[in-house]
Amino acid sequence: MSDATTLDPQAVTDADAATRSQTSVIDQRPALDVHLQTARSPLAHLFTARADANAGVVLEEKAFLGHLMLRGDPAQSGFAEAVEVALGLALPLTSSTLNLNDAGVSIQWLAPDEWLIIVPGEEAFAFEQALHEQLSGRYQVVNVSGGQTVVSLSGAQARQVLMKSTPTDVHPRAFPVGRGVPAVFAKATLILRHVSAKEGESEFELVIRRSFADYLGRWLLDASEEFGVCIKA
Amino acid sequence: MTETRTPSRRTSSGGRINRETSLNFTFNGKRYQGLAGDTLASALMANGVDVLNASFKYARPRGLVAAGAEEPNAILQLGSTESGQVPNVRATQQALYDGLEAHAVSGWVKSQKDLMSRFLPQVGKLGGKFMPPGFYYKTFMAPASLWMTYEKYIRKAAGLGRSPLENDPDIYDHLHQHTDVLVIGSGPAGLLAALVAARSGARVILCDEQEELGGSLLSMSGDCLDQTLDGQPASEWRDAVLAELAACDDVLLLPRTTANGYHDHNFVTLHERRTEHQADIAPVNSRGARQARSRLHRVRAHRVIMATGAHERPLVYSHNDVPGNMIAGAVTTYLTRFGVAAGDKLVLSVNNDHAYRAALAWKAAGRDVVAIADARSAPSGALVEAARAAGIRIITGAAVIEARGDRRVTGARVAAIDIDGFKVTGEVEELVCDTIASSGGYSPVVHLAAHTGARPVWSDEVHGFLPALGAPMLKGFDACGAANGSFSLEDVLVAAYASGVAAVEACEYPVADTIVPAVSALVEAPMLPLYQVPHDKPTARAPKQFVDLQNDVTAAGIELATREGFESIEHVKRYTAMGFGTDQGKLGNVNGMAVAARCLGQTIPDTGTTVFRPNYTPVTFGAIVGRHCGALFDPMRYTAMQEWHVAQGAKFEDVGQWKRPWYYPQGSEDMHAAVERECLAVREKVGVLDASTLGKIDITGRDAREFLNRIYTNAWAKLAVGKARYGLMCHDDGMVMDDGVTTCLAEDHFLMTTTTGGAAAILEWMELWHQTEWPELDVQMTSVTDHWATLTVTGPEARALVGELTDIDLDRDNFKFMEVREGMIADIPGRIFRISFTGELSYELNVPANYGQYVWETLFAKGEKYGLTPYGTETMHVLRAEKGFIIVGQDTDGSMTPEDLGMQWCVGYNKPYSWIGKRALTRPDTRRDDRKQMIGLIPRRKKAGDERIVLQEGAQIVFDPDHAIPMPMVGHVTSSYYSPTLGHGFALAVVKGGSARIGETVFLPQADGSTLEAEITAPVFYDKKGARQNV
Amino acid sequence: MMHIFCPYCGELREEEEFHAKGQAHIERPIEPEACSDAEWGDYLFFRNNPRGIHHELWIHAVGCRKYFNITRHTVTYEILETYRMGEQPGITAETLAAEQLAQSAAASAASSTTQQTGDARP
């Protein structure tokens, strides 16, 4: 399989831009009170609060965020601008980079035609709609909020825990703040992002698929054990 | 109480041991004391323990030969408890700790005798001299049928330690490392190369297999005329460099860490022994937490610098294996680094200057150097002059030709030799001594450079093999120092500096100022090549001259191999076992090749090059496994309802990495009882299955429909919004690869389901076609498998039950079979699909997975009055098989076309695009009439109770049970169950030309000699018209 | 364990992130129905197994999920180049052979020059 000629994005744009493909978009978040009473996050059973002031590793599940997968061709005219208007955040066009803001919105480059958008959970539908309103031509927005969760990993030994787990180079020179990549992690995979470094201490986010959450959660606890673990719940 | 001993072999001063801290240990159950800083080997030597093992093949007593990784004999079993047993530990590499218990590898002599007496009683009595090389091959290869029996005993007889019978209490882990420069070996070369790289700002890892970093610098001493660096003694220069390296943020120093394997593209595995020097079992760390006993570093390096030094070659002379025969450098190291003399009276047999250090150190320790036999006729270097000046007798043009003694050297036979003529030329002189140290030169430690297939290259200058630097397999790989054939300290440092600079430049850092340290002068004269020393008898009749001590390979054995026609060194190796096992030819390979070359009348490089394979020294399985064991052995994937399943006592089945509820036993039910109950509940009332594991792919784009047309075998052009359709997928060879239901959610939006096991592969498959063949199609795909929790509610009461949860109109006329609706389900937004895999009225509820468990529990809260029963995969299998629904991967095996499965109804023969798999369906092979075709089987019932016959899945089918064996096998059973609904067993099977044989009888020969009979039926057993799912 | 440059991510990544997918540049015939059985069989089943340069299709599975091509030496495992779908290799067994030929021609030209000089010497 191969040797297909590369698509001329401009030719496609001219033909496609006028119309938007028809998709089914539903608000998948129940009413707030229902959500609060019924939602169960992928790591709720495992990440019960654990205090340890001297812990070398701090773990926290950032549950119930809105996760949207965006696909599209940035060579299509207006694509990047449309995403920026919808999210209030620029579309990263550089490989393996991540843009994020104080409003809890982030967008991460996964592939030349794929991005992961994470927003506050209750705003997922609004952002999804905004993207559909702004975008045209070839693109896809898929809500995958139920299928993913985010684990925040910080503490003085956070990097050691990552080095036990992933062949990805996490040295600050190779993995600065603002970098994010899909990664092999133990015998599973996840998306790894370096979201901040305050006073020399880094916070990493691990975007984990729900079905692997138990395995990866147990792996993280085991890898962290020698350093002492604090779990924020 | 431990008896206080005064170790007679300990020197009065010097060495890197702490004479204030004594440590207790045992060897073979006997108590001894050593000092902090000792290796187990130096402690045993200090206690005068000469015999540490019996040899592999000849059971000869063996003692210490070396001081490092090249030690062939002192391979011991460690551990004070059963669970703490560690085999294959070289005493020379094991730091002494308080409470250490070591044993010789015992039991092998018994095993070996056992082997012989079982199979060759006469040989067992006659003993070793009737076990020439090739013995095992010649003796045990015929009859071949007995090899399996022999092998068990041979392996046991090999006796290289045993693994513990109890679980290992320790933990292990891996660490992924990335570095600019990995320096392997921390002698002068490694230290200087690392220093250059570190000063230039590169990320550096420096590892060394020894307890302390420093390599040869650790055994340097003024007693041996060893040189100063920048006017400092070697140890001070070492301390200063290490202190500077340790202060760098991006330098990682790893002592006790062996580079065991060099793999493609500068990927190197390092085995770090983290607590092995402290105790049997790793102590807890300062936080009281468990820590890894050893760790595997998986290093990706931009540049690798191999500074692994050289191994001294012993000379090959008669009885060179008697305890007390050592290599000269080891004698020096035990003296200078550990403060232990190997004995009292030394005879040194050498062909080079450097080995004279042993005599100088020995003399300085107040011991008696009886003589130095130097193969050279006029040795002249500075070390030689120092020995002369010290009054040591030097016998020139001579060598030790034979050692005297049995369990310890008692003397040496020294004679003048003619190397070119390979003969003894003068009178043999008998010298009384207890130690013979020999040196035949130095072999660069090139093992790592050979691991990716680059063959080491012989150097006539170095008289050894050098790494094949520049080979394509060694890109980014460099070597310096003795590992690359530079032996004088000046040359080593100049080469190391150049390697460091080259690495820094390759990593694109500016090279920082570093000056090669100035070295005090020391003149060494050239060595004279000498490997096997001639004896006054021919090799075949001389007392044994050992080449490979670990594998008991002798010069006579190699000579025999060449006489028997083994001319390539690779063949000689396999014939004699030279360089096998954990030894990997460290001491013996070059000598063995020299012997073979001499016998064949050719040069060493003509004889071949050696290949070394990882691992360099043994690695415990614990370190290889790391933390991938126990509960973390492999990912276990769970659905959102897992906690409920566990609480209900479900039994689980592995489907790929998923754990799926298999059945839910109640009380004392076994699987059959539970499955019968679950099946009847679905057929009569209502059941629910957790179907969340099915692969789900969201597909959008204006060409999504066309894409489905090409990927699936059947037609999608007319599927209306809100409708679902079953689809079949083939490879382009026409063989079925996956199936599932795909729903049209909007004109340009589809939700595809795949098999549980196929989810990831199908997405990759579809991306393949989109990215490589049809990029012009406007289609996008994203996996939503984990996003949706899927609850299959099925059975006659399904509508009533689901109706209690949802605002969606479930009226049969408003929401028909194979349709989808969106709405609220237990106040959660979701979709309901009216599709059925059981043949009953079914609703598949999809809700975002965060709410899956809640909806599931709500269903049960409402379901009691309907008799709601959870069912697992086994019941699901029975129910679908009753309907003749296939499971891809169970009923298919990659050789079944849609037509073989009788699924012509699912093939769009007239679709405009030649979809994946279509063309192959007209190949002659796929058109054969006698292909195996899917049919049903019902076992023939001949007596009461036969309705319980369940054919075995995988059972072979024949047409004629009376045919002579081998019977032509015409098919096999793919799925088989007992059906509580039908009241008898039934099966799906494939049979050659089966679809034309409905009503015929086939036979299934059983393992016990009996034969079962079955009738071929159509592969639908229940509700053949499909009325029940349409109500 | 190879180190592979993904032409879409623009970075070297560990082999664990990639899956090999067989020989590259296998074109699916535009009109399968027009193919003879032999031609279709060639497309389906017949692949090269060279000792030396091989063009392979890979996917950056734990990464950008893009398919791309690798030119790899099957003996040394050296990766000579990676390139995107739709692109042709810059290095092939033929270009390498031509390069070697040119080098040896240059070498022999140099030596024949020496030879001539030698001849010219009295």
Ligand SMILES: [Zn+2]
């Ligand atoms: Zn990539």
